[in-house]
Amino acid sequence: MAALSSTERGERLRSLLAPGIATLVCLAILIGLGTWQLARKGEKEALIARIVERSRAEPPAAPPPFGAWDAKADEFRRVRVTGTFLHDKETLVHGLAPGEPGRALQGFYVLTPLKRDDGTTILINRGFVPTELQRPADRAAAQVSGETTVTGMLRASETRTMFVPESDPARDAWFTRDIPGIAAAKGLTRVAPYLIEADATPNPGGWPRGGQLRVDLPNNHLQYAFTWFGIALCLIGVFSVFAWRRLHEPAEPKAG
Template sequence: MTQTAAPHPVRTLIVPGLATLVALAILIGLGTWQLQRRAWKEGLIAQIQSRAYGEAGAIVPEAEWGRWQSKDDEFRKVKVTGTLLNEAETPVYGLAPAAPGGSSAQGYYLMTPLRLPDGAIVMINRGFVPMELKDPATRPQSQPKGETTVTGLVRAPEERNMFTPADSPEKKAWFARDPQSIAKAHALDRVAPFYVEADATPNPGGWPKGGQIRLELPNNHLQYAVTWFGIALTLVGVFAAFAWRRFHPLPAESAASAR
């Protein structure tokens, strides 16, 4: 009886080896990405710590709005005084931060233009209202008249992604806190490229509730990176053991392959 020669061990490792290399590249890529995210998060935390506390300053003057960049100004504590254009109040759908042990509440963030004494406009995120309080008629005390002072943090326009629905101004359906888009819908000009996130100072009638931004950011990216790199190392170990067995088969395995 003619016996078929067993394939060389190297040949039996080609497909598993290629699959291992692909998986290893993905795992290392994920670990590296988490390290990059960690560096970004640490920079963001340092930015918040250095800007968000202490005495409130003035916003960047209108003459510099064309050169404004979030990396130089976001999260800075500021104070602005002007007149709220309540007729242009814009409810933007969002979730309130979850309380410890609770869940996030659905509702709206009220973006309202504040006209400064010189006529320029800064958009204010006055805070959060639940779904049932979207209509100003349900909270008649919530729209102060006359001169108003707001203290809060400078924020960059909210970034949209593939999951952000398109705004529908005619239906008052907004999904991104974007000052320029809101200003365009209300035919406003001389509008700042940033907005101010109001602090937790109580509003008349209790709504909206400001101070919703979370300044304590979790930073678990090193833990995630170690996990991905650990899986990658385990994968290398498993493949090494598999390859060693191919070159050093047990006697029973050698006899079976020779039949």
């Protein structure tokens, strides 16, 4: 095999232009994804710290339903509210709850409107019930009558993701905590734009089981960032080997 001439080397360099540009584009995407995961890691850690701090604070009264509600600033704040449950307008939202280690319980979250003396209403996520207790008649002891006080975390209306079925108000089948949708379906008026996730205060009969909001949110963003950066390094290595071989392999001898 003969050494490369200057013309052949120039041709080989030009042949690396297209794969080189493609590699740079992919590299930029991979580095961008890794950097984004690092940013998400910081945001998640700040969120967890905020939830923990607020969960330990003495709960003030819930904000006025029609005052300034900023989900980003106010969500996960622990509050206290007093009113009367409207059990006939409760809504069951499909969901899972922690069960035995490595196993989740399938059932529903019970959202019950709480009417206050000023005529406003706040949806209260009273907690989880397994599928076999979805009918109120099967958990009649859990009906709280008269004026009651609830403490819990402020939560914004839940946005449906790609893998969550769409709720069907006509069948009373709910898969997200859709505050406006539930309020309209149940004929509720003057409803707060937030709901309250009730603390683990025992309900009569033990159900619904409150306190389901977990502060140990998964935070795997550093692992994801290392994955993207690792793929980027592999891409650099593969292209480097390809380019070196392309530029240094001897030329094929020409047929005489």
